[in-house]
Structure formats: C-alpha cells, structure tokens
Amino acid sequence: MNQAVQTAAPAQKRKPKETGVPDNKQYLHPVLAKNYGNWKYHDRPRPGVLHHVSYGGDEVWSVRAGTQRQMDIYTIRKLCDIADQYAESRVRFTIRSNIEFMVTDEKKVAPLIAELEKNGFPVGGTGNSISMIAHTQGWLHCDIPGTDASGVVKALMDELYDEFKREEMPNRVHLSTSCCEINCGGQADLAIIVQHTKPPVINHDLVANVCERPTVVARCPVAAIRPAMVNGKPSLEIDESKCMCCGACYPPCPPMQINDPENSKLAIWVGGKNSNARGKPTFMKMVASGLPNNAPRWPEVAEVVKNILMVYKADARPWERLADWIDRIGWPRFFEKTGLPFTKYLIDDWSGSRANLNASAHIRF
Amino acid sequence: MAKKMHDTPNLDELEKGPWPSFVTGLKELAKEKDYMVDLLGQLETSYKTKKGYWKGGTVGVYGYGGGVIPRFTELKDENGEPIYKDAAEFHTLRIMPPPGMHYDTDTLRKFCDIWDKYGSGLIAFHGQSGDIMFQGATTENVQHAFDEFNEMGFDLGGAGPAVRTSMSCVGAARCEQSCYDEAKAHRAVLNTFLDDIHRPSLPYKFKFKFSGCPNDCMNSIQRSDMSVIGTWRDNMRTDDALGKKWFAKHGMNELVNDVVARCPTKAIQIKDIGAVRKDAHISAVALNDTQALEVDNKDCVRCMHCINVMTGALSPGNDKGATVLVGGKSHLKIGGLMGTVILPFIKLDTDEGVEKLVDFAQRTIDFFAENALEHERTGEMIERIGLANFLDAMEIDVDPAMVNSPRMNPYVRTDGWDDEVAKINAKKQAA
Numbered sequence: 001m002n003q004a005v006q007t008a009a010p011a012q013k014r015k016p017k018e019t020g021v022p023d024n025k026q027y028l029h030p031v032l033a034k035n036y037g038n039w040k041y042h043d044r045p046r047p048g049v050l051h052h053v054s055y056g057g058d059e060v061w062s063v064r065a066g067t068q069r070q071m072d073i074y075t076i077r078k079l080c081d082i083a084d085q086y087a088e089s090r091v092r093f094t095i096r097s098n099i100e101f102m103v104t105d106e107k108k109v110a111p112l113i114a115e116l117e118k119n120g121f122p123v124g125g126t127g128n129s130i131s132m133i134a135h136t137q138g139w140l141h142c143d144i145p146g147t148d149a150s151g152v153v154k155a156l157m158d159e160l161y162d163e164f165k166r167e168e169m170p171n172r173v174h175l176s177t178s179c180c181e182i183n184c185g186g187q188a189d190l191a192i193i194v195q196h197t198k199p200p201v202i203n204h205d206l207v208a209n210v211c212e213r214p215t216v217v218a219r220c221p222v223a224a225i226r227p228a229m230v231n232g233k234p235s236l237e238i239d240e241s242k243c244m245c246c247g248a249c250y251p252p253c254p255p256m257q258i259n260d261p262e263n264s265k266l267a268i269w270v271g272g273k274n275s276n277a278r279g280k281p282t283f284m285k286m287v288a289s290g291l292p293n294n295a296p297r298w299p300e301v302a303e304v305v306k307n308i309l310m311v312y313k314a315d316a317r318p319w320e321r322l323a324d325w326i327d328r329i330g331w332p333r334f335f336e337k338t339g340l341p342f343t344k345y346l347i348d349d350w351s352g353s354r355a356n357l358n359a360s361a362h363i364r365f
Numbered sequence: 366m367a368k369k370m371h372d373t374p375n376l377d378e379l380e381k382g383p384w385p386s387f388v389t390g391l392k393e394l395a396k397e398k399d400y401m402v403d404l405l406g407q408l409e410t411s412y413k414t415k416k417g418y419w420k421g422g423t424v425g426v427y428g429y430g431g432g433v434i435p436r437f438t439e440l441k442d443e444n445g446e447p448i449y450k451d452a453a454e455f456h457t458l459r460i461m462p463p464p465g466m467h468y469d470t471d472t473l474r475k476f477c478d479i480w481d482k483y484g485s486g487l488i489a490f491h492g493q494s495g496d497i498m499f500q501g502a503t504t505e506n507v508q509h510a511f512d513e514f515n516e517m518g519f520d521l522g523g524a525g526p527a528v529r530t531s532m533s534c535v536g537a538a539r540c541e542q543s544c545y546d547e548a549k550a551h552r553a554v555l556n557t558f559l560d561d562i563h564r565p566s567l568p569y570k571f572k573f574k575f576s577g578c579p580n581d582c583m584n585s586i587q588r589s590d591m592s593v594i595g596t597w598r599d600n601m602r603t604d605d606a607l608g609k610k611w612f613a614k615h616g617m618n619e620l621v622n623d624v625v626a627r628c629p630t631k632a633i634q635i636k637d638i639g640a641v642r643k644d645a646h647i648s649a650v651a652l653n654d655t656q657a658l659e660v661d662n663k664d665c666v667r668c669m670h671c672i673n674v675m676t677g678a679l680s681p682g683n684d685k686g687a688t689v690l691v692g693g694k695s696h697l698k699i700g701g702l703m704g705t706v707i708l709p710f711i712k713l714d715t716d717e718g719v720e721k722l723v724d725f726a727q728r729t730i731d732f733f734a735e736n737a738l739e740h741e742r743t744g745e746m747i748e749r750i751g752l753a754n755f756l757d758a759m760e761i762d763v764d765p766a767m768v769n770s771p772r773m774n775p776y777v778r779t780d781g782w783d784d785e786v787a788k789i790n791a792k793k794q795a796a
Contacts, residue, residue, distance in 0.1 A: 023548075043676065143417065154387060182696065186588050275581055277669045296376065
C-alpha cells in the first residue's frame with residue numbers, strides 16, 4: 001500500500017495480536033537454555049552470588065543486585081550496559097525486584113560486582129539476608145492509597161542496607177509493605193500495612209452519582225453500611241459501632257473517604273511464610289499498630305521494624321524463619337524481648353479466631 | 366529541556382541514603398519531560414497532605430476490555446482545573462512477562478525506547494501480580510505504546526474481574542529443585558484463558574501461580590486462586606560425594622540441630638552405614654565412611670528443608686509432578702485464605718499431563734464463573750458451598766490429603782454413607 005492510499009483510507013484500528021505469555025526460551029542465558037531441567041546443586045560463594053552446577057558439569061554464577069523497582073529508562077539502560085559487558089546480554093528479575101546477571105566465567109564475578117556497586121546497585125539479597133521489600137504503588141499510582149510504597153521501601157532499605165548485603169540473619173527475611181488493608185504486598189516475615197482507625201467520612205453530595213449503592217452495601221464485611229436519604233439525597237450511612245475501619249467500601253465508592261492524614265496509622269505484622277519448609281505456610285500476625293504515617297522517611301516505623309529484626313537476629317537459631325523462632329520462644333517472650341505492648345486489639349475476634357486462642361495449659365514461664 | 370521543576374523538599378529526602386532512589390530516577394526523567402515535572406509536583410503534594418490524588422476511569426486499547434489501569438488526577442484548583450496539568454493523565458499498561466522473568470537487553474532497550482516515546486519513562490519490574498508495569502501515559506498514547514509492545518510479541522495482562530497475569534519461578538532454567546517445567550505449564554494454562562484475561566467478565570479476579578517446588582518462591586499458596594506447586598512421589602535422590610562434602614564442612618552439631626531436628630515429621634535418622642534399612646522407601650546419603658543419613662520417604666511430607674540445607678546431597682526424586690491447591694487469597698472479605706489441596710499429585714512431564722492441568726483449570730473457571738457471587742473469590746465460594754460440593758462438581762474423588770483432619774463435629778447428615786462406601790469399594794476393585 002503506498003502512502004497516498006494509506007492517508008486517504010479511513011483510520012483503521014489495529015487489532016491486537018492475542019499472543020499471551022511469550023516464550024521465555026528466546027530470552028534465556030545460553031547456559032541456562034542448554035541445561036534446562038538438568039541442574040544438580042548450588043552453593044553461595046559469597047552474599048549476592050549463587051553458583052549452580054549442572055549434571056553435565058556446566059557452572060553458572062548469578063550475581064543479584066537490588067533495584068528501586070520503579071525504574072527510569074536511564075537506570076534500565078545502565079543495567080543493560082552492564083549485562084552487555086559482563087553477562088552475555090541476559091538478565092532476569094526476582095519476585096522481589098532484584099536483578100540477576102548470569103556469568104559462566106568465575107573471573108567475571110568480581111568485576112561485575114564492582115561495576116554494579118560503582119553504579120549504586122547493592123549486591124546481595126541471597127540466602128540469609130534481608131531481601132528487597134515487596135511493595136505496591138502508593139501515592140505514585142494507586143487510587144486508594146493510605147500512604148506511599150516506594151518511599152517507605154526506600155527509607156527502610158536505607159536502614160537495612162547492610163543486612164541486604166550480608167547473609168547474617170538466622171534464615172532469609174522477606175518484607176512487604178501495603179498502602180491499605182487489602183495488603184497487595186502480601187504475606188511476609190515482616191509486613192508494614194496501613195491500619196485505618198476511623199470510619200470513612202462520607203460526602204453525601206456525591207454518593208448517588210458516583211456509587212452503585214447495593215454493591216457498596218454488599219462489600220462491607222460487617223454489614224455496617226445501609227442505604228439512607230441524607231439531606232434529601234439518596235446516600236449511604238454507616239453504623240459506626242459496627243464499622244472496623246477496613247476501607248473495603250472506599251474502592252467501589254470514593255466519596256466514602258477512609259484515608260486520613262492523622263488517623264490512618266501503620267501496623268506491623270510478623271511471621272508470614274509461604275514456603276512449606278519445616279512447618280506449613282503461615283499467615284502473619286499483627287504485633288504493633290498506631291504508628292504515625294510520617295512521610296517522607298517514616299522513622300517511627302523504621303525503629304520498630306529494626307528492633308524486631310535485630311531481636312530476631314540475636315535470638316533465633318540457624319534456619320529459623322521469624323515464624324519458626326516465635327513458635328519456639330512463644331508469643332509472651334516475643335513481646336517481652338521486643339518490648340512491644342500486647343494490647344487487647346491483638347486478640348483475634350474475626351471468623352475462625354478461636355483457633356488463635358490458647359486452648360491448653362502450655363505456657364512458657 | 367523540560368519546564369522548571371517544582372520544589373520537592375519531601376521527595377528530596379528520599380534521594381539520601383545508599384539504596385537506589387526512585388526519586389532520583391523521576392528527576393532524571395523530569396529533565397526531559399514536562400510530564401514528569403508535574404508528576405513530581407503531584408507526588409510531593411501527596412507527601413505534604415498524606416493523601417492520594419488519582420482516580421480510575423475507562424481507558425483501554427482497541428479490542429480489549431482490560432489491562433490498562435487508568436489514572437486521572439483529582440488534584441484540582443478552585444475552577445476544577447488540574448493543578449499539575451501535564452500529569453493530569455497517568456495511566457499504566459500491564460504487560461505480561463515471560464515465565465521466570467528472563468530478558469535480553471535488546472528487549473529491555475526496546476521497552477525503554479517505546480516508553481520514552483509514548484510514556485513517562487518509568488517502568489516497574491514487576492508488579493505484585495507479575496506484570497511489567499509501564500507507569501504513566503496519556504489516554505492518547507496508550508494505544509500507540511501498546512501497538513508497539515504488541516508488535517514485539519508482548520501482550521496486555523489482566524485487570525478487574527478477569528484471569529490475571531501469572532508468575533512462575535526461575536525453575537528448570539536454573540534451579541535443581543524444579544519439579545516440572547514451570548514455563549511450559551505457565552504458558553499452557555494462561556494462554557488458554559486469553560479471552561478471560563483481556564475481556565473481564567468473571568465474578569471477580571482469578572490468579573494462577575506456578576512454583577517449581579514446595580519452597581514456593583512465587584508465594585502461590587497465599588496469593589493465587591490456583592497454585593501449582595512442584596513435588597515428587599518417589600524417594601528423595603542422594604549423592605554420597607556431596608553428602609560427605611557437606612558433612613566435612615558442617616559437622617555433626619549442624620547435622621543434628623539444623624537437619625535432623627528440623628524435619629517436621631521426624632523422617633530423618635542418623636545411622637551407622639550397616640544399619641541403614643534396605644526397604645524400598647528408604648533413601649540414605651553417606652556422611653563419612655561409617656555414618657549415613659536415613660530418610661523414610663513414607664513419612665516425608667516434601668517440605669524441602671533438608672534439601673535446602675544439604676543441596677545436592679539430597680534432592681527431589683525422579684517421579685516429579687505438582688500438587689494443585691485452590692482458593693488462596695488475601696484479606697477481603699472473610700479473611701486471608703491459603704489454597705487447599707485439590708489435586709494431591711498430577712504428572713506434568715508430558716503434553717497429556719499439562720493438558721490435564723489445563724482441563725482442570727478450565728473446569729474450575731467455568732464453575733467459578735457460574736457459581737461465585739459477584740466480587741467473591743474462588744476460596745470464598747468454596748468456603749460457602751463446602752469443599753465436598755466443589756469436589757463433586759469437579760468430579761474429583763475425596764482424598765484424606767485434602768484435610769488436616771477429619772471433621773470435628775457431628776453436625777452432618779450421613780444417610781448416604783453406605784452408598785459412598787460402596788462407590789469407593791467398587792473403584793478399588795476396578796483399579
């Protein structure tokens with residue numbers, strides 16, 4: 001088709017090619033492609049480096065570095081330059097937004113690490129380290145955030161930087177942050193999650209036009225929302241004695257503002273574990289709340305997080321994840337050792353909560 | 366050159382410290398883009414007021430109903446005009462990653478060039494569902510950017526009440542603990558549901574995740590509606606040379622305290638080599654010339670701990686496959702749920718095996734689509750109707766591997782008991 005015809009024709013909309021998930025074979029490092037499904041074992045020669053050996057005798061060293069996850073194109077191009085120079089132009093990312101460079105020549109490991117660190121990318125995050133924090137979108141892009149994500153993570157990783165680069169924790173430590181109680185950051189050894197403390201503030205002028213009211217009523221986990229006429233307009237009202245301030249009504253009904261600069265607090269949860277290693281996977285438990293949403297560096301949160309992690313580091317035995325450690329020492333000693341107050345709000349009263357009460361005479365004195 | 370930067374005293378604080386700073390990256394982009402100057406202005410406002418200023422809307426690409434996260438600013442002056450006009454629209458494209466998140470630099474550079482041309486230049490590797498998140502484009506540019514990503518062989522991910530983007534671990538590409546071809550299963554399943562990914566019409570979201578072993582590096586058990594976790598049925602494999610090497614380095618105290626004592630089912634014992642049982646379900650690895658570690662594979666629950674500690678000396682068996690769990694989800698609205706076992710073991714080493722997984726996924730989604738209430742996740746649906754009813758609909762036989770224990774209360778009507786026993790006996794005889 002020549003240019004003239006193309007211009008004259010009515011604008012054709014391009015149909016998407018529904019190609020789905022691309023094949024990763026085309027992107028694999030050659031030695032990974034060659035030994036696909038044929039690896040024998042691995043070890044870790046130093047923090048930030050994994051060394052894998054295949055049944056055929058091939059070896060590959062993977063160098064892991066931390067990133068800010070939300071990356072500008074200049075940063076990504078810099079990482080590409082490094083991969084082109086050292087790692088046969090291949091990289092991969094971990095679930096925690098670390099980047100990995102694979103090399104088949106052990107001699108390249110040290111210069112690659114030097115190059116990464118020279119450019120500000122910390123090498124670490126392997127084995128018994130505190131890895132990069134899984135995080136969400138926050139003020140940068142979310143439509144319902146109680147706080148920021150990238151900023152909280154940056155501030156905390158500055159504090160935990162040395163532990164990212166070392167492997168000195170009892171076992172691996174996974175952290176997450178979430179900007180509302182939906183907890184997009186997920187379960188982790190330690191999680192920082194927004195905890196609202198006041199019911200939503202309703203703009204009754206907007207509800208009728210913005211919200212599908214039956215949907216909002218149905219969304220409430222404790223049936224605290226009901227339709228009502230307010231100032232002559234159809235709106236919604238909240239039984240504040242029932243409301244537990246979860247914010248579930250806010251996404252389907254933005255005029256029910258749950259975020260509050262002062263009363264939306266941060267809570268700390270511990271003991272989540274996805275791995276089946278040793279005990280079954282566990283959900284994390286709330287151990288602290290009421291921390292201020294103190295941007296831009298959240299010092300009060302950092303203090304509690306570091307305290308818990310350092311007590312764990314000093315007290316846990318090798319291979320104990322945070323949940324394993326608390327299983328051994330018990331919750332009373334967890335609160336004693338960390339100095340955190342055990343308040344009545346930490347006693348579960350949600351569905352299935354009786355399973356969380358101590359139905360025995362097992363008490364550590 | 367872009368316009369003058371707004372003052373950002375709060376964000377400036379996040380340029381301090383050793384960890385890579387996203388703020389520094391935003392500022393680099395703002396040197397060239399008015400778009401990012403104003404994005405920084407709005408973000409700084411959020412840091413001051415502790416409020417978010419984005420609202421959703423309807424933005425998409427031609428032919429699809431989802432995959433773009435629309436964001437319009439709500440930060441407006443008294444006349445209703447955006448205060449930061451150049452960043453008034455800041456939509457995200459969710460693009461599905463290759464399994465294991467492997468890339469070549471040519472691909473990443475093309476991503477950068479396209480996103481420099483049509484977007485903000487800000488890319489997240491990756492979102493919590495695994496998407497490459499191209500963050501920040503105007504409504505007009507969304508289609509252009511998608512067209513170019515799509516021509517590269519990349520496709521939009523899921524959003525809203527749809528099958529969502531999936532993730533799989535590094536797996537067979539670089540991990541000795543991989544128990545199936547994660548990438549193959551990931552693609553086979555997800556690419557079956559492209560219509561349900563691109564045109565949201567389910568009761569609520571449905572997520573798949575693929576982990577190659579019970580270490581579950583993809584966190585699949587708590588954050589996917591269908592979690593495929595690699596495992597094996599036969600004996601653990603052993604390597605005496607690596608066993609001796611490990612023991613020489615770590616010694617008896619670590620062996621006892623870190624391996625034997627940490628086995629959750631007490632399946633491991635230390636034996637003199639001559640005393641190791643010869644039964645078919647025993648694995649043993651030499652520690653030195655006189656002692657061995659003996660594993661009773663009938664007692665082992667495949668937790669991975671000893672294999673993690675003594676990598677290579679102990680490894681998953683040869684008869685590999687996966688356990689499939691259904692119903693994992695986060696808090697809303699009945700509380701967090703872990704996935705529960707529905708298929709205790711499925712072989713995935715052949716095309717037929719993978720097809721069986723795809724068929725199970727298809728039937729689960731069909732049932733979910735027809736039976737879940739609006740905004741109800743699969744786990745909540747199963748909780749509401751009972752696991753036995755779900756299994757019945759899926760035509761899956763009950764199995765004690767699906768429960769922690771049999772029921773603890775008598776409140777059940779059991780007048781079908783004899784029929785159920787007769788069915789089970791008939792199946793046993795037919796087998």
